[in-house]
Amino acid sequence: MNIRDTISRLQDFYILCFRAPLGVFGRPFYIRETIEHMDYMGTGSLFIVFLVSLFIGMALSLQISAELSALGLKMYTGRIVGLSIIREIGPVAIALSFAGRVGSGITSEIGSMILGHQVDIMRVHGVNPLKKLVTPRVISAVLMLPVLTIIGDAVSLLGGYYISVFVSHQSGSYYWSQIRDIMNFKNIFSGVIKPFLFGYLISCISCYMGLSARGGAQGLRKATTSAVVMSTIMIIISDFMLTRVLLLVLGERV
Amino acid sequence: MIELRDVTLAYGDHVVLDRVSFKAEFHERVAILGSSGEGKTTILRLILGLLRPDSGKILIDGQDITEHSESQLRDFRMNFSIVFQEGALFDSMNVRENVAFCMREYTNYSEDEIEKRVRSLLNRLGIEDAIYLMPEELSGGMQRRVAIARSLAGCEPKMMLYDEPTSGLDPLTADNICKLIKELSKGDPPGRAGFIIVTHKVTDASKVAERFMYLRNGNIIFDGDINALKNTSDTELRSFISELYAA
Numbered sequence: 001m002n003i004r005d006t007i008s009r010l011q012d013f014y015i016l017c018f019r020a021p022l023g024v025f026g027r028p029f030y031i032r033e034t035i036e037h038m039d040y041m042g043t044g045s046l047f048i049v050f051l052v053s054l055f056i057g058m059a060l061s062l063q064i065s066a067e068l069s070a071l072g073l074k075m076y077t078g079r080i081v082g083l084s085i086i087r088e089i090g091p092v093a094i095a096l097s098f099a100g101r102v103g104s105g106i107t108s109e110i111g112s113m114i115l116g117h118q119v120d121i122m123r124v125h126g127v128n129p130l131k132k133l134v135t136p137r138v139i140s141a142v143l144m145l146p147v148l149t150i151i152g153d154a155v156s157l158l159g160g161y162y163i164s165v166f167v168s169h170q171s172g173s174y175y176w177s178q179i180r181d182i183m184n185f186k187n188i189f190s191g192v193i194k195p196f197l198f199g200y201l202i203s204c205i206s207c208y209m210g211l212s213a214r215g216g217a218q219g220l221r222k223a224t225t226s227a228v229v230m231s232t233i234m235i236i237i238s239d240f241m242l243t244r245v246l247l248l249v250l251g252e253r254v
Numbered sequence: 255m256i257e258l259r260d261v262t263l264a265y266g267d268h269v270v271l272d273r274v275s276f277k278a279e280f281h282e283r284v285a286i287l288g289s290s291g292e293g294k295t296t297i298l299r300l301i302l303g304l305l306r307p308d309s310g311k312i313l314i315d316g317q318d319i320t321e322h323s324e325s326q327l328r329d330f331r332m333n334f335s336i337v338f339q340e341g342a343l344f345d346s347m348n349v350r351e352n353v354a355f356c357m358r359e360y361t362n363y364s365e366d367e368i369e370k371r372v373r374s375l376l377n378r379l380g381i382e383d384a385i386y387l388m389p390e391e392l393s394g395g396m397q398r399r400v401a402i403a404r405s406l407a408g409c410e411p412k413m414m415l416y417d418e419p420t421s422g423l424d425p426l427t428a429d430n431i432c433k434l435i436k437e438l439s440k441g442d443p444p445g446r447a448g449f450i451i452v453t454h455k456v457t458d459a460s461k462v463a464e465r466f467m468y469l470r471n472g473n474i475i476f477d478g479d480i481n482a483l484k485n486t487s488d489t490e491l492r493s494f495i496s497e498l499y500a501a
């Protein structure tokens with residue numbers, strides 16, 4: 001791929017990112033499609049989110065309590081687990097799972113529609129594929145990922161509680177009192193704002209990769225892989241950048 | 255009227271169409287013949303504005319559409335309807351939803367009205383019983399019929415575009431599809447809705463079309479009626495249409 005192609009693809013991607021959310025402001029409104037995608041992305045991802053979150057919470061609690069007990073500070077396990085989960089690990093881990101499950105699904109679905117000329121049929125019949133295919137998916141991802149993250153955080157904290165109480169033999173009420181202590185605006189805001197951005201990035205990248213799929217089954221495989229890889233990289237990079245900005249905005253010193 | 259004027263298009267280094275020019279009236283029955291990969295489907299996609307040529311002009315009713323935006327092209331596309339190879343049905347929708355696609359997008363018909371219109375169209379094409387089947391449950395011939403029904407629902411195209419409508423079908427089903435294509439373009443010109451059919455099946459093309467073009471190496475090397483086609487002196491073209499002599 002030459003520089004001209006790269007610039008042209010980047011331009012197409014930015015246009016998609018810009019226009020996709022604007023699709024909600026004009027007719028036709030694809031409400032039924034949006035609800036279907038919300039169900040697929042939200043309800044359909046609950047099991048994987050539950051499983052991933054539970055084990056992350058347990059592993060984190062196990063590791064932290066082991067380290068802290070060597071220093072005689074294991075009563076702070078709940079505080080550290082809670083902060084890590086709510087502000088950082090929860091949003092990122094759920095977003096990565098979401099990219100793997102939903103992002104790859106979006107790319108393969110739209111990609112196969114491209115290869116099967118279904119998107120061409122839409123264009124011929126005057127239907128805007130961006131509005132019909134991309135906008136409902138972006139809106140659904142932006143709305144559902146924060147919900148999944150909140151559920152995932154709660155499950156992780158429960159996993160951490162289980163390890164703290166039944167493995168590390170700490171007080172359960174003290175664990176929850178520390179969790180309550182860290183439940184302030186700054187921490188909750190930092191943890192909840194990230195999934196909105198991650199959902200937007202994952203859905204835009206996946207839709208773009210699907211729409212640019214070419215070259216049969218092999219092209220579709222390439223597009224799906226690229227969507228997951230690009231989403232993963234963008235989640236990690238944007239997490240760092242957003243964390244930096246949030247610390248600055250919320251007036252927290254590093 | 256459709257006019258392609260010196261249209262050139264390349265995919266990377268591979269030149270698919272090299273200064274191709276032709277004119278066709280909306281009521282004409284045109285067949286574009288050629289081997290696979292010669293750019294037949296590309297011509298249909300160019301006419302619909304789904305692709306932009308590298309150079310040259312595409313005029314629809316005298317207006318050059320090559321520089322038109324997607325929203326401007328929507329009006330021009332209303333002149334046409336297309337049936338892609340394999341049907342290109344929406345695989346997440348059943349037959350009813352596929353055929354009702356345009357009605358749902360553009361009309362305020364009630365569910366009862368949509369049902370009535372879909373059934374009427376499917377009945378006309380002889381596949382009413384398949385109304386609640388999914389595309390993967392349909393045979394190749396039925397898929398093409400549903401695609402034709404969808405292309406007719408909710409719009410009155412001036413010209414139909416068929417991309418290899420009989421490829422992969424057994425001779426009997428292919429013959430039925432040809433009859434259907436001809437049936438749909440019945441009537442007298444200029445009011446008649448004509449079609450452009452691109453195919454490598456010469457016999458099927460000869461059953462429906464009245465004008466034939468042959469595409470080779472990115473150029474139209476033949477343009478004429480069935481008699482001129484049969485009497486061509488081009489040896490490669492004679493070999494390509496050999497089944498016509500046998501018939």
